[in-house]
Amino acid sequence: MACTSNRKEAAEAKTYEKDLYLKNANKDSIRRVIIELQNSPEKNDLLFDLSYHFYSENKPAEFRYWNHEAFKLSTALRDTLKIAEANWDLANFYYRKEKIDSAFYHYRKAARFYNIKGEKFLYARMLLNIAILQKNIKDYSNSEANTLTALKIILPLKEHRQIYIGYNSLGILYNELSEYENALDYHNRALVTAKKISDGYLEANSLNNIGVVYEKLGLYEKGLDYYNQALEIEDVTTKHVQLHAMIKDNTAYSKLKLGKRHGVLSGMLEALQLREQEGHEAGIVINKLHLGEYFFTEGDTLKSRKYFYEAKELAENMHLHKDILQSLLFLSRTDEEKSNEYLRDYINLHDSLEQNERRVRSKFARIELETDEFIAENRYLNEQRKWIIGGAGGTVFMVLLILVIWRQKSKNKKLELEQAQQKSNEEIYNLLLAQQNKLEEGRHQEKERISRELHDGILGKLFGTRLMLENLFGKSDLESLESKKKYLNDLRLIEEEIRTLSHELNAEFFSPKQSFLDVLQEYLAEQKKIGRFELLFVNEEQIAWDELSSEIKINVFRIFQEAINNVIKHADANLVSITCNKYDDRLEIVIFDNGKGFEVSEKRKGIGIKNIKSRITRLDGHLNLSSDRNGTQIELEIPIKRYE
Structure with a gap:
């Protein structure tokens, strides 16, 4: 009994210590204690807990810092599964930030490591995440292939929630491709799976998705039947407000399409009220588009135009491109004076989105190719290793014998040469x-x-x-x-x-003995001591700094000096994060500090920000400055035009 008690007390003490770290991980003293802990799997688990804590709290700089520390330690420990987990977390972070190419890259890396270690279930989960990204950029064939591959792995394991995700994703994919028979098939499979695990939310979600397919087919009565079935599930109305609002809005919209009037406006307004209470902006956009259609059919073009315009404004703020296109089409029909202008905006945006989707699909393909080449190279090396090991045993004796004879003959000659x-x-x-x-x-x-x-x-x-x-x-x-x-x-x-x-x-600004990166890191290390802050410097992709023109290097260095001086003088920060990336023909630099911030719109006496703006203008670049009480972020985009 004493042994059990001691073990329990030790576990409780460990839990208390972990909670203490989580609550105070942003303090310099606790941060130093954690970093100075002896490298071990237990320390690595703590780093991942800290990383996930700040991800959940939506604190990007702190998350990146601890994720980076976890990745470094996982690499040092040669823990492949933890390296995969660090990539998974980073992919989720980029997905939240809508940087889908970076999210795709890290999901692929995580998938590769899980596959190498034989973790088939986790590998399949990564494939499902990758498939969703591919569907979002209309890479339907690859999305379908990855989802089906994942399902082949998951189905025998009877992991029903992941099976549901796979079926539901295929249902949505086929609906977007107008393959309605396949869409209904997979949505019905998802519905059966949801009932199997007694999950009311998933069941209502599938009933709603089936209703949407029938709505696209023009079978509004059938769609209404499924919407009504979804509304009868108790969990939806009491626990899942967003889903409840979506189904209410879809129900009212189907009635509108059937030419019914009773309950249509009240249903749409009730759904809008629920979404506004929840702050569900994407749902509010859809609601206002439906209300615009309602008033358009009623002949009230003034109200109709008002809702379409509000939907467009909100969709633009949320970067919901599909909804922006739909609102522009509706506005072109209801506003005769600006009809041509709205149609022109529609065409320009549609063409721009298609070009962007092609660019992202091309980038996805390059990442896939690099991954496949890596896997193929590993296979080749493994085969080579087998042949080498097999042949080495038969020849080692002869080689040793020849070597001894040769060494005896050449010993004197070797001394002379030396x-x-x-x-x-x-x-x-x-x-x-x-x-x-x-x-x-x-x-x-x-x-x-x-x-x-x-x-x-x-x-x-x-x-x-x-x-x-x-x-x-x-x-x-x-x-x-x-x-x-x-x-x-x-x-x-x-x-x-x-x-x-x-x-x-x-002409001698940078010493020929030192690279630009060495000079920059030396400067940042010195300022870190002066400002007494933690520094996270990430050069994510290898940038050939020393090949860039002197004008770019000098101005970038001066911008770093201005930004760091401002942190030391005014910010009162204990963490500075600097990230440098190169995408195609431009540099992207983000400088973040978690100081007290300042009012960006307020006129300031200092010239630091003015100097930064002047230098970025000189480089034909772009500056985005944001600041609040949680910190200040400077985002720079600089075109690479000149090389030495």
């Missing part, structure tokens, strides 16, 4: 040393020259000009005015001298 090599190395070293001394001597002489130019030339001229202008202060006779003009011209010539020296110094 002596000759040593002598050559010494000569080469002496030459390099002499060359280095010459370079250092040249740099020193150049510094002395510039120093003399500043001290003997520019400073002397400035001093003399200043004295003469002071003597002329207050004098306004013709001779004094002419003298002032002369000395102002002298100042302009001094300005030209300073500019010339500046250009000469600029």
Whole structure:
């Protein structure tokens, strides 16, 4: 009994310690304690708990920090499953941020690792996530293939919730492809699965989806029957407000299509009220489109146009492109004055979305290809390894024998070669040393020259000009005015001298001994100590910094200096996150601090932000600045135009 009690007390103490870390993980002292813990699977579990905690709290910078730490430790421990889990978490994070290409990349990495370790169920779950992303960009064939592959794995395991997701995804996919027979088949399979696990929410969701298919077929009476069945499920009306509102709205819309009037407007308005209470903006857009159609059929074009316009505005804020297109079509029918303008916007947006979908599909294909090449290479290497191991056993004795004989014969010759090599190395070293001394001597002489130019030339001229202008202060006779003009011209010539020296110094802004990334990291490390904040610096994709033009490197470095100076002087932050990416022909840089923030629209006395804006304009780039009490984020997008 004593042993059991001790074990229980130890477990309770461990739980208390974990809760303490979760509550205080953003404090510098706790953060240092966690990082300094001895590397172990237990520490790794704690890092994942912290990462998931901040993901749930929707704190991106903190999540990225702890996810990065978990990924590093998982790699150090060679824990493939944990590496897969870190990629899974990061993919979910990017999916929430609507960066679907990054989400796809990390889902693929997670899937690859799970497949290597034989974790078929988790591999299938990743395939389902990948399939949903592919469906969203209309890559229907690959979405279908991945979903069916996942179902083949999951069905024998009887993992009913994942089976439901697979069936439901296929039902939605076939509905979008107008393959209504297949859509009804898979939605009915999903309905059977939901009943099997007694999940009222999933059952109502499938009944609603079947109703939507019949609605697209124009069989509104059948659709109404399924909507009514869904509304009879008690869990829907009491626990799942968003689903309840969607079914109420769909019911009213089907009645409208049947030409019925009773209960249509009240049903739509009730659904809208529920969605507004829940803050379900995507649902509100659909509701307002349906209300616009209702008033259009009633001949009230003023109200109809009002709802269509509100739906368009909200859809644009939410980036719901499908709903934006639908609202533009409706507005073109109800607003005769702007009809052509709305149709033109519809065509432009439709073409833009198609181009973007093609671009993302192409990127998905490249990621797939890279993954397949990696798998194929691994297979090839494994086969090669088998052949090598098999053949090595038969030849090792002969090789050793030949090696002994050869070593005996060549031993003396090798010693002679080593002596000759040593002598050559010494000569080469002496030459390099002499060359280095010459370079250092040249740099020193150049510094002395510039120093003399500043001290003997520019400073002397400035001093003399200043004295003469002071003597002329207050004098306004013709001779004094002419003298002032002369000395102002002298100042302009001094300005030209300073500019010339500046250009000469600029050429040596970065030392040839150090790469740009080394200089930047050295600077950030120094500022981290000065500002007493934690720094997360992520160079996600390999950027060839040293191949970029000097103009880009210098201005980017100066922007980092301005941003970090602002953090140290004003932000009172304990965490700074910097992420650098390269997409096609542009750099994307995000600088985030979790300080006290500031009012972006307020005019400020300092010139730091103005300097950043000026530099980004000089590079033909784009700046997005956001700040609130949770911190400040600077997003930079810089086109890569010039290479050295």
